[in-house]
Amino acid sequence: MTSTPNSPGRGGDPVGDPVENPVTHTHDLTEPTVAETVHGVIDSALDEQVPVPAGPPVSAAAAALTARKAARRETFRLLLRRPEFVIGTLIVAFWVACAIGGRALAPKDPFTGDPFQTHASPGSEYWLGTDRLGRDVLSRVISGARDVLLVAPISAVIGVAVGTILGLVMGYFRGPTDDILSRIVEAFLSLPVAVVGLLALVVLGPSNWTVIGVVGLLFAPIVARTVRAAVLSERELDYVQAARLQGESAPYIMFREILPNVTGPIIVELTVRIGYAIFTIATLSFLGVGIQPPSPDWGLMISEEYSQIINGYWWPVVYPSLAIASLVIAVNLIADSLQGVLSR
Amino acid sequence: MTDRREYDRIRRAASPLQLDLIESFAAGKLARRDFVRMGLALGLSSAALAACGGANSTTPSGGSATVATGVGVGGGSAANVKQGGTMKIASVAPSSPLDSVKMVDLAAYGLVAQCYEFLVYTGGDLQLRPGLAEKWEPNADGSEWTFTIRQGVKWQDGTPFTTDDVVSTMERLVKAGNSALKGVIESGSVTAKDASTVVFKLTGPNGNFPYLVSTDNAQSPIIPKALADGTTLDKAPNGTGPWKLSKFDAKVGATFVRNDAWWGGKTPLDSVEWVFFQELQAQVVALQSGQVDAIVQFSVTGGEGLLNNANLNVIALNASTHRQVWMRTDKGLFKDPKVREALAWTLDRDAMVQTLFKGKAEVGADTVIAPVFPYADASLPGRKKDIAKAKSLLQAAGVNGLTATLHAVKLQEVPDLAVLIKAGAAEAGITLNVAVEDTGSFYGKSWCPESPADPPCSGAADIGIVDYGHRGTPDVFLNAALSTGGVWNSSQYASTEFDAAFKAFQASIGVDAQKKSARAISDIMQRDTPLVVPYFYQYLSAHSKKFAGMATTALGQVDVTKAGLVA
Numbered sequence: 001m002t003s004t005p006n007s008p009g010r011g012g013d014p015v016g017d018p019v020e021n022p023v024t025h026t027h028d029l030t031e032p033t034v035a036e037t038v039h040g041v042i043d044s045a046l047d048e049q050v051p052v053p054a055g056p057p058v059s060a061a062a063a064a065l066t067a068r069k070a071a072r073r074e075t076f077r078l079l080l081r082r083p084e085f086v087i088g089t090l091i092v093a094f095w096v097a098c099a100i101g102g103r104a105l106a107p108k109d110p111f112t113g114d115p116f117q118t119h120a121s122p123g124s125e126y127w128l129g130t131d132r133l134g135r136d137v138l139s140r141v142i143s144g145a146r147d148v149l150l151v152a153p154i155s156a157v158i159g160v161a162v163g164t165i166l167g168l169v170m171g172y173f174r175g176p177t178d179d180i181l182s183r184i185v186e187a188f189l190s191l192p193v194a195v196v197g198l199l200a201l202v203v204l205g206p207s208n209w210t211v212i213g214v215v216g217l218l219f220a221p222i223v224a225r226t227v228r229a230a231v232l233s234e235r236e237l238d239y240v241q242a243a244r245l246q247g248e249s250a251p252y253i254m255f256r257e258i259l260p261n262v263t264g265p266i267i268v269e270l271t272v273r274i275g276y277a278i279f280t281i282a283t284l285s286f287l288g289v290g291i292q293p294p295s296p297d298w299g300l301m302i303s304e305e306y307s308q309i310i311n312g313y314w315w316p317v318v319y320p321s322l323a324i325a326s327l328v329i330a331v332n333l334i335a336d337s338l339q340g341v342l343s344r
Numbered sequence: 345m346t347d348r349r350e351y352d353r354i355r356r357a358a359s360p361l362q363l364d365l366i367e368s369f370a371a372g373k374l375a376r377r378d379f380v381r382m383g384l385a386l387g388l389s390s391a392a393l394a395a396c397g398g399a400n401s402t403t404p405s406g407g408s409a410t411v412a413t414g415v416g417v418g419g420g421s422a423a424n425v426k427q428g429g430t431m432k433i434a435s436v437a438p439s440s441p442l443d444s445v446k447m448v449d450l451a452a453y454g455l456v457a458q459c460y461e462f463l464v465y466t467g468g469d470l471q472l473r474p475g476l477a478e479k480w481e482p483n484a485d486g487s488e489w490t491f492t493i494r495q496g497v498k499w500q501d502g503t504p505f506t507t508d509d510v511v512s513t514m515e516r517l518v519k520a521g522n523s524a525l526k527g528v529i530e531s532g533s534v535t536a537k538d539a540s541t542v543v544f545k546l547t548g549p550n551g552n553f554p555y556l557v558s559t560d561n562a563q564s565p566i567i568p569k570a571l572a573d574g575t576t577l578d579k580a581p582n583g584t585g586p587w588k589l590s591k592f593d594a595k596v597g598a599t600f601v602r603n604d605a606w607w608g609g610k611t612p613l614d615s616v617e618w619v620f621f622q623e624l625q626a627q628v629v630a631l632q633s634g635q636v637d638a639i640v641q642f643s644v645t646g647g648e649g650l651l652n653n654a655n656l657n658v659i660a661l662n663a664s665t666h667r668q669v670w671m672r673t674d675k676g677l678f679k680d681p682k683v684r685e686a687l688a689w690t691l692d693r694d695a696m697v698q699t700l701f702k703g704k705a706e707v708g709a710d711t712v713i714a715p716v717f718p719y720a721d722a723s724l725p726g727r728k729k730d731i732a733k734a735k736s737l738l739q740a741a742g743v744n745g746l747t748a749t750l751h752a753v754k755l756q757e758v759p760d761l762a763v764l765i766k767a768g769a770a771e772a773g774i775t776l777n778v779a780v781e782d783t784g785s786f787y788g789k790s791w792c793p794e795s796p797a798d799p800p801c802s803g804a805a806d807i808g809i810v811d812y813g814h815r816g817t818p819d820v821f822l823n824a825a826l827s828t829g830g831v832w833n834s835s836q837y838a839s840t841e842f843d844a845a846f847k848a849f850q851a852s853i854g855v856d857a858q859k860k861s862a863r864a865i866s867d868i869m870q871r872d873t874p875l876v877v878p879y880f881y882q883y884l885s886a887h888s889k890k891f892a893g894m895a896t897t898a899l900g901q902v903d904v905t906k907a908g909l910v911a
Contacts, residue, residue, distance in 0.1 A: 111767060112767060113699065115694075115695040115696075115698040115699040116698065118699055118702075119648075132645065132699075132760065133699055133760060133763065133764070134699060202782070202784075202785055205779070206779060206780075206781075207779075288754050288780060288782065289782075292777070292778050292779055292780060293759055293760075293762065293763050293778050293780060294763040294766060294767070294778065304759070304760075307623070307624065307625040307645075307646040308646065308648070309625075310625050310628055310629050310632070310649060311628075311646075311648050311649035312649070
């Protein structure tokens with residue numbers, strides 16, 4: 001902060017370029033580590049009660065970081081006090097265990113059926129009955145967790161990542177950039193996700209990766225709007241102004257200054273999106289363009305068997321439906337708790 | 345053969361082809377059922393067949409008298425029905441306009457067949473019955489067929505039906521590239537000799553020709569000469585048939601009322617209502633709840649509940665309906681015939697028939713000569729699952745760890761078939777990733793893409809499963825799917841040996857020759873395995889026991905001319 005235009009490392013023009021504002025000199029070779037040192041000290045101290053220094057912007061950022069760590073711990077404590085969070089987590093943990101355990105946990109081979117045991121009703125041999133190809137429904141529901149728990153979170157993460165970048169850009173730059181991007185985002189938002197997903201998958205051809213990509217990209221505009229709103233209020237705060245005055249580049253301010261301060265809404269958005277992704281993927285599989293047979297995907301199982309309900313074969317449909325419902329509800333319970341705690 | 349003199353008289357009057365048939369039967373080379381079927385195709389009259397000892401077989405299973413009237417498609421019974429009433433029939437909505445020359449779906453076939461009539465009718469038992477043609481006869485080598493046209497038939501608008509209508513319909517079919525007649529007749533091949541005779545000069549001998557102008561070739565009903573090309577039945581409802589189309593909405597349904605001037609007599613029913621549904625399960629529910637009285641077609645997948653319903657009569661017809669698993673023979677992973685044959689040995693066909701059809705199908709052996717055809721050779725070796733053989737074939741081909749995408753159309757049991765094929769193939773080390781596609785993108789992208797257009801289907805995927813509807817003869821399967829440059833040849837199979845065998849089959853006349861040439865085709869198909877044909881399944885239709893006398897073909901051409909409420 002204190003370097004002069006004539007500091008030794010700089011040689012040449014003693015007057016200095018008028019365009020080159022003093023903040024640039026933070027990174028001057030002669031005094032290279034002021035900012036880093038301050039960060040380092042406070043980080044290692046991990047002092048929860050560090051007051052936000054009113055002084056230079058560097059300390060403000062550092063303090064904010066510390067405060068966040070404290071807040072995180074507090075948040076977790078508050079979350080554990082909420083029964084809905086605990087229940088939601090337990091259900092999700094159960095399905096994660098099924099996803100990891102997969103075929104090891106399943107009592108029978110989920111892919112091989114007995115031609116003479118098609119649509120066997122639930123009983124001691126097949127706890128949840130068999131499907132039209134004589135495959136064990138319980139084993140399929142258990143191993144079906146893997147696909148959905150892989151595909152849904154990845155697509156939600158893609159959606160949130162792309163949406164966050166878009167939201168940051170829109171909120172930070174405002175003006176024409178925001179106007180143009182906002183209109184595009186709004187145009188996307190007006191399209192029904194399932195219909196666009198259906199079209200895209202028909203054109204691109206169905207595979208797990210296309211599902212992930214398509215669902216992720218379809219969620220991005222929704223996330224972008226939320227993030228933009230958060231960024232808009234954040235960008236007017238002093239620390240952003242200070243960073244700007246300091247001459248930080250726009251990407252730096254967006255990703256290093258603003259982003260850490262909008263993680264709350266982003267985390268909530270991520271959990272909500274996982275819930276929606278489960279639903280959207282199940283819908284697309286149900287419509288027959290998502291995950292391909294013989295995958296024990298829940299949406300696909302329902303789609304393949306729902307026409308059989310009228311023949312009295314309810315079990316291949318009801319159990320995967322319950323699985324989807326339980327997972328979506330559990331994820332939403334977590335999302336609700338997170339939102340309650342983070343927006344406190 | 346009770347009356348020797350009568351028998352001799354028939355023999356003397358018979359054409360060489362007919363004589364050959366009669367002698368084959370007399371020598372015990374032919375089952376009575378097949379003799380009747382072939383005799384009818386060759387134009388022998390029912391009386392002549394009866395005199396030769398084939399009488400009993402002409403009576404369809406339902407004990408009907410439909411043969412005499414010439415309109416029944418088999419199975420219908422005229423006995424014990426009341427006059428009057430309406431029958432409601434559930435069907436899927438037609439996916440193509442009711443342009444008889446160009447329609448492609450079962451629902452349209454069924455609707456059109458109520459108003460327009462065919463020269464010849466093929467019953468559920470594959471026996472031919474006279475329709476607008478009273479009789480037909482081949483020349484010595486079967487390359488020229490003479491049809492005698494029924495006299496006194498009127499169009500519903502009152503104008504007389506003439507041989508000109510027949511000639512103009514055939515011209516339209518040739519122009520439209522009809523899949524059954526392509527290469528069999530050309531423009532100008534069909535001429536009216538006089539007011540009651542039409543002569544078909546074929547491009548080559550064809551012993552099965554009458555099937556190609558029967559209900560089997562669903563696009564071939566006779567339409568008025570005056571009709572402008574492309575006019576749909578609902579725009580100009582004017583057939584020769586038993587029913588007049590009085591109301592039609594492509595999404596809702598169709599209403600037919602009795603045509604009092606019909607040449608075949610008075611139908612017991614006053615009217616027939618077709619109700620359209622999008623999905624099978626809605627039709628099943630409607631039939632179970634009594635909202636409709638019959639269903640045009642259902643599959644075991646989804647319609648299982650109808651099979652054991654005490655209030656319903658299920659009509660099950662053995663048919664040549666099948667699925668083809670095509671494999672590209674010209675390029676890609678399946679170019680080596682050993683690899684194709686290896687895949688064929690991985691299928692557990694008996695399990696497929698049980699799982700997918702609850703037994704209502706016959707196992708196929710990778711030939712399109714279905715067991716239902718009279719010239720199918722029962723001694724053709726089957727293809728029971730043999731993983732060791734598949735593995736050794738793969739080894740011989742030097743293939744290790746093959747991975748391909750198996751394209752399957754989203755239709756009835758086809759996705760499930762794909763899953764079962766995948767499971768079997770995996771045991772031999774072939775990894776198939778199933779891609780289920782809706783009909784639009786499957787036919788347009790995976791099966792026979794429009795481009796590149798030459799040769800047809802050269803843009804097809806390496807491997808896929810496509811559905812083939814029922815035909816009374818295998819000519820369309822052989823011509824379109826397997827001949828070099830065939831319009832549906834998605835495996836791009838090009839074999840001069842096969843093409844010659846197909847020609848020989850078409851030209852073969854007489855039982856021994858037909859059986860022998862059909863067997864030659866099957867042998868070539870098994871050796872080259874351009875297709876895997878896992879099964880031929882039964883066509884299923886059902887109606888409420890409140891009604892009797894309904895009959896149908898395996899192409900959805902429902903015949904309710906004899907149907908009525910049970911008295």
